[in-house]
Amino acid sequence: MIVDDSFLRESIKKILKFIFLIIFLILFASVSFMMIEDWSFFKSLWFTVVTISTVGYGDITPQTNLGRMFDILLIVSAISLFAYSASSIAALLIEGNISTYIRYKRLKKMIETLKDHVIICGLGKTGLIVARELRRAGIPFVAIEKDENALEKAKEHIPGILAILGDATEDSVLNFAGIRKAKFVVVTTQSDADNIFMIASAKTLNPKVKIIARASDEQAALKMKRVGATEVVPQDVIGATRMAAYIIHPAVVHFLDLLQNSGDFALKLEEVVVPENSHFCGRLLKEIKIPSKTGAIIIGIKRKDGEFIISPTSSQMILPGDILIVLGRKENIEKLKAYIKEDQKSEKEKKNDSYCRR
Numbered sequence: 001m002i003v004d005d006s007f008l009r010e011s012i013k014k015i016l017k018f019i020f021l022i023i024f025l026i027l028f029a030s031v032s033f034m035m036i037e038d039w040s041f042f043k044s045l046w047f048t049v050v051t052i053s054t055v056g057y058g059d060i061t062p063q064t065n066l067g068r069m070f071d072i073l074l075i076v077s078a079i080s081l082f083a084y085s086a087s088s089i090a091a092l093l094i095e096g097n098i099s100t101y102i103r104y105k106r107l108k109k110m111i112e113t114l115k116d117h118v119i120i121c122g123l124g125k126t127g128l129i130v131a132r133e134l135r136r137a138g139i140p141f142v143a144i145e146k147d148e149n150a151l152e153k154a155k156e157h158i159p160g161i162l163a164i165l166g167d168a169t170e171d172s173v174l175n176f177a178g179i180r181k182a183k184f185v186v187v188t189t190q191s192d193a194d195n196i197f198m199i200a201s202a203k204t205l206n207p208k209v210k211i212i213a214r215a216s217d218e219q220a221a222l223k224m225k226r227v228g229a230t231e232v233v234p235q236d237v238i239g240a241t242r243m244a245a246y247i248i249h250p251a252v253v254h255f256l257d258l259l260q261n262s263g264d265f266a267l268k269l270e271e272v273v274v275p276e277n278s279h280f281c282g283r284l285l286k287e288i289k290i291p292s293k294t295g296a297i298i299i300g301i302k303r304k305d306g307e308f309i310i311s312p313t314s315s316q317m318i319l320p321g322d323i324l325i326v327l328g329r330k331e332n333i334e335k336l337k338a339y340i341k342e343d344q345k346s347e348k349e350k351k352n353d354s355y356c357r358r
Contacts, residue, residue, distance in 0.1 A: 018085040025081065026052065029074050036067045052078040108176070110162060114140050115181045121168035121198050122189035123154040126214055130186050131158055142177045144168040169197045171205060179205045187213040187229075192220040196227055203228035270333050271302075274322040278340050286314035294339055295332035300325035 026048050033044035039060075047060045051074055062068045118134055118141035120127050127143065134141045135158055143163040145151040151165050166173035168187075179185070185202045187195045192215060199211050210230040215221040221232040274280050280288055290298055301309040301316065302323040309316060318324075326333055 014088050018081075018088070021081055021085075022052075025074075025077060029070075032070055033062070033067065036064060036070060037062055048074070051075060107162065107164070111142055111176070111178050114142065114178050116183040117141055117178065117181070118184040118186060119144065119168075119174070119177045119179060119182050119202075121185065121187045121195075123150050123163065124188060124190065127186070127188040128154055128157060130188060131161060135161075142182075144173060144177055169194055169201060171201055174198075174201055174205055179209065182206060182209050185209055185211045187211065187224075189214070190216070192216050192223075196220075196223055199224055199229050200227045267327060268330060268333065269299075270326050272324045272326055272333070272336055272340060274318055274320060274324065274340060276320045278318075278320070279342060280318045280340055281320045283318055284314065285312060285316050285318065288318070290336060290339075294328070294335040296326045296328035296336045298324050299327050 026045070029048040029051075030041060030044040033039055033047060034041055037044070039047070043060065050056060050060075051071060054075075062071050118139060120131055120134075120141055120143040123131065123143050123145040127145070131141065131143055131154065141162070143154065143161060144166055145154065145163060146165070146167045148165060151163055154163060155161055164173060164177055166176070168174060168177075168189075179202055185198075187198050187202075189195055189198075195213050195215070199213055202209055202211055211228060212231045212233070213221075213224045213229045215224055215232050215234045218234050221234045224232045285298065290296055298312060299310075301312050301318075302325070303309070303319065304321040324336075326336060328336070
């Protein structure tokens with residue numbers, strides 16, 4: 001379970017109980033001395049406080065045997081009460097509840113600042129790879145892992161990772177991870193049953209969230225689709241396809257591995273969105289000369305309606321809202337992102353705006 005405020009409430013209860021017992025003991029002893037020694041309330045209160053604090057000024061002392069006997073009981077009671085309270089407070093510190101609560105509040109505050117982030121459910125091998133790639137791409141994410149050892153291992157591999165120790169099948173944990181403001185949920189655990197439950201819970205809490213899930217086989221993938229998964233990746237299909245591809249096209253597989261696993265490798269695959277007011281709008285690829293101006297290569301285009309254009313020709317027109325699938329070095333892609341936002345339309349090109357707004 002994730003940390004919550006319950007232990008803090010219990011700690012406050014213990015402290016308040018201690019304060020209440022001290023006040024009760026002082027008042028009870030003061031009233032008792034008034035009755036036994038026939039003192040005033042203030043004189044009795046003074047003697048009680050001096051006795052309990054073990055200061056012992058000696059300016060006032062009980063004059064009767066009954067008063068002395070009661071004073072002995074008061075001293076024993078006060079020492080016992082202080083010893084019990086001290087041990088309780090020490091236990092709070094030793095057990096780490098206070099430091100745990102501070103870490104919990106810090107984590108909660110950081111998660112509350114996130115919006116359109118990704119929630120990764122499970123930090124096994126697959127989840128760890130996803131987290132590493134998201135960190136590399138600068139995409140904010142929160143990870144959930146119920147195994148403490150796996151969580152500590154993930155923190156070693158990805159320093160500063162936002163991670164929750166908890167069960168992602170529980171609504172309280174998903175809420176803590178900011179499910180209502182999340183854009184994606186990635187479900188990577190090895191249990192199909194848990195994955196299905198996580199998908200259903202996430203969709204219930206945020207119907208708009210997109211869910212990418214890992215399945216052990218096609219049958220499990222179909223069930224995950226039914227409960228709301230946006231995309232399901234059957235693990236056995238991936239493994240079989242990869243093995244076959246390695247036999248048929250070993251160089252291609254090696255190239256893709258380099259793209260995926262080497263953070264410092266020269267080439268990267270990224271997507272760039274064409275804004276509504278971009279000068280790319282309504283123009284042909286050969287007119288905007290992306291390779292010569294930026295060094296990036298367009299290997300695909302995804303239209304607004306979901307249509308994919310693979311390996312577009314130079315006569316392909318760019319439309320507003322298109323997603324360009326780009327291959328290039330980091331600096332090439334940055335140049336393309338800057339180039340796509342430039343306002344450099346000619347008067348003739350601006351006439352195409354009416355077409356772009358259709």
